[in-house]
Amino acid sequence: MxxxxxxxxxxxxxxxxAAEAALRAMTEIYGNASSVHAFGREAKKALEKARAQVAxxxxxxxxEIYFTAGGSEADNWALKGAAHALCGKGRHIVTTAVEHHxxxxxxxxxxxxxxxxxxxxxxxxxxxxxxxxEKALRPDTILVSVMAANNEVGTLEPIxxxxxxxxxxxxxxxxxxxxxxxxxxxxxxxxxxxxLSLSGHKFxxxxxxxxLYIRTGVRIQNLIEGGAQERGRRAGTENLPxxxxxxxxxxxxxxxxxxxxxxxxxLRDKLISGLLSRIPETRLNGHPTQxxxxxxxxxxxxxxxxxxxLSLDMAGIxxxxxxxxxxxSLDPSHVLLAMGLPHEIAHGSLRLTLGRETTEEEIxxxxxxxxxxxxxLRAMSPLYDDSRR
Amino acid sequence: MYSEKVMDHFTNPRxxxxxxxxxxxxxxxxxxxxxxxxxxxxxxxxIIEDVKFKTFGCGAAIATSSMATEMVKGxxxxxxxxxxxxxxxxxxxxxxxxxxxxxxLAEQALKEALEDYFTKNGLPxxxxxxxxxxxxxxxxxEL
Numbered sequence: 001m002x003x004x005x006x007x008x009x010x011x012x013x014x015x016x017x018a019a020e021a022a023l024r025a026m027t028e029i030y031g032n033a034s035s036v037h038a039f040g041r042e043a044k045k046a047l048e049k050a051r052a053q054v055a056x057x058x059x060x061x062x063x064e065i066y067f068t069a070g071g072s073e074a075d076n077w078a079l080k081g082a083a084h085a086l087c088g089k090g091r092h093i094v095t096t097a098v099e100h101h102x103x104x105x106x107x108x109x110x111x112x113x114x115x116x117x118x119x120x121x122x123x124x125x126x127x128x129x130x131x132x133x134e135k136a137l138r139p140d141t142i143l144v145s146v147m148a149a150n151n152e153v154g155t156l157e158p159i160x161x162x163x164x165x166x167x168x169x170x171x172x173x174x175x176x177x178x179x180x181x182x183x184x185x186x187x188x189x190x191x192x193x194x195x196l197s198l199s200g201h202k203f204x205x206x207x208x209x210x211x212l213y214i215r216t217g218v219r220i221q222n223l224i225e226g227g228a229q230e231r232g233r234r235a236g237t238e239n240l241p242x243x244x245x246x247x248x249x250x251x252x253x254x255x256x257x258x259x260x261x262x263x264x265x266x267l268r269d270k271l272i273s274g275l276l277s278r279i280p281e282t283r284l285n286g287h288p289t290q291x292x293x294x295x296x297x298x299x300x301x302x303x304x305x306x307x308x309x310l311s312l313d314m315a316g317i318x319x320x321x322x323x324x325x326x327x328x329s330l331d332p333s334h335v336l337l338a339m340g341l342p343h344e345i346a347h348g349s350l351r352l353t354l355g356r357e358t359t360e361e362e363i364x365x366x367x368x369x370x371x372x373x374x375x376x377l378r379a380m381s382p383l384y385d386d387s388r389r
Numbered sequence: 390m391y392s393e394k395v396m397d398h399f400t401n402p403r404x405x406x407x408x409x410x411x412x413x414x415x416x417x418x419x420x421x422x423x424x425x426x427x428x429x430x431x432x433x434x435x436i437i438e439d440v441k442f443k444t445f446g447c448g449a450a451i452a453t454s455s456m457a458t459e460m461v462k463g464x465x466x467x468x469x470x471x472x473x474x475x476x477x478x479x480x481x482x483x484x485x486x487x488x489x490x491x492x493x494l495a496e497q498a499l500k501e502a503l504e505d506y507f508t509k510n511g512l513p514x515x516x517x518x519x520x521x522x523x524x525x526x527x528x529x530x531e532l
Contacts, residue, residue, distance in 0.1 A: 310399060
């Protein structure tokens with residue numbers, strides 16, 4: 001049985017170009033980029049090439065890209081770094097209820113330090129508006145953080161408008177763009193974004209490398225102190241294999257984004273409409289059009305998400321769910337609850353995320369298997385019986 | 390994460406269904422928490438002649454329902470009353486700590502069904518009949 005990987009929002013398969021760059025950085029260009037000798041100089045050159053490639057992907061200048069160990073570090077650094085740099089000016093932060101935990105839990109940590117955080121509610125699609133952000137701003141607001149695309153439901157947030165509001169009020173704007181970079185066109189040169197987090201393994205690079213974009217002139221405090229790497233702003237010997245791979249992956253995806261997004265959007269919409277028509281009482285979670293090209297998130301009523309995932313796994317299909325049973329807590333996904341879904345429908349959520357290797361045949365097989373699985377689980381569900389009475 | 394036995398009972402659950410003229414029915418859990426179990430008993434001459442279940446829940450919830458029904462089928466009421474969540478979990482070669490809650494639900498659903506049988510037949514609850522309170526209890530740490 002051919003396995004089908006539809007969990008590309010969790011992580012992606014490293015593409016050959018990136019793997020080759022990583023291997024080369026491990027076996028040939030293995031010097032420390034801070035060293036004076038030829039080995040070090042070669043490593044430094046590879047590092048700066050990757051920086052230019054990542055910068056080009058988001059329309060940044062090369063010197064505005066600071067490599068980190070991943071998206072979570074970039075989020076932590078942006079929020080804590082900005083809060084600590086600006087706490088003399090104010091102690092209020094605005095974010096949303098649907099952020100990734102890397103942002104939400106960092107906000108919780110800042111609250112313990114005495115910062116105040118406003119968590120904006122979202123609409124039924126998981127969207128906030130620039131007006132909501134503007135209304136939440138106070139004289140002591142120092143930072144706004146709104147994700148570019150939601151990791152669970154794929155909804156795109158209006159970050160250009162939100163950034164414009166922040167700019168008009170002279171408040172720093174950070175966006176967690178971990179799910180968006182490489183999958184939707186972003187241009188920080190043209191958009192009023194001050195800080196942006198990204199992660200390589202979401203666009204076919206290995207785990208362990210990400211970056212924080214810091215707009216020229218924006219000062220935030222360091223998160224990791226030590227050596228003078230990353231121009232003194234992020235210490236630690238650079239993870240060149242992962243960074244060089246991220247650079248290659250960035251260059252590749254930038255070149256193919258338009259064509260690939262059109263392909264993915266078509267497959268995504270085929271999967272969504274197929275599931276909604278073949279499985280009664282199923283709903284799409286997230287925005288129907290303002291969503292990531294590869295994200296499908298549906299709730300299948302009367303079925304619990306983990307049971308769905310196990311059944312799909314046995315059919316060779318890898319997916320994920322916002323059910324409590326898969327999160328290790330008693331509550332289902334905070335994103336789905338914030339969108340107003342009742343608990344029992346949130347428990348039955350299923351996320352299928354497509355990627356560059358996803359084929360139409362795979363989508364067809366999911367459309368064959370999933371209705372069968374849903375039917376089997378519903379036949380076991382007392383909720384389904386009760387709904388028929 | 391799950392034992393082979395759990396996966397077996399999840400994939401091929403025993404005794405799924407309903408009993409139209411059940412002697413006792415027990416429903417526990419709630420959709421908000423993500424699991425509901427309903428157990429139907431057919432009792433004749435103090436023996437559980439047939440048992441069926443329906444479950445909305447995760448893999449462990451379905452597997453523990455299946456195992457619990459298998460363990461009491463053909464047994465006397467007295468024997469069925471002795472069934473514990475621990476015994477169900479052990480019969481499944483163990484459950485992850487966070488899923489012990491599911492086995493407690495299975496025990497509770499069975500005992501609710503037995504209580505329903507006693508009530509319907511005007512019988513006093515036997516001495517020593519207790520039900521766990523799965524909905525408000527924290528899952529035990531380890532098996």
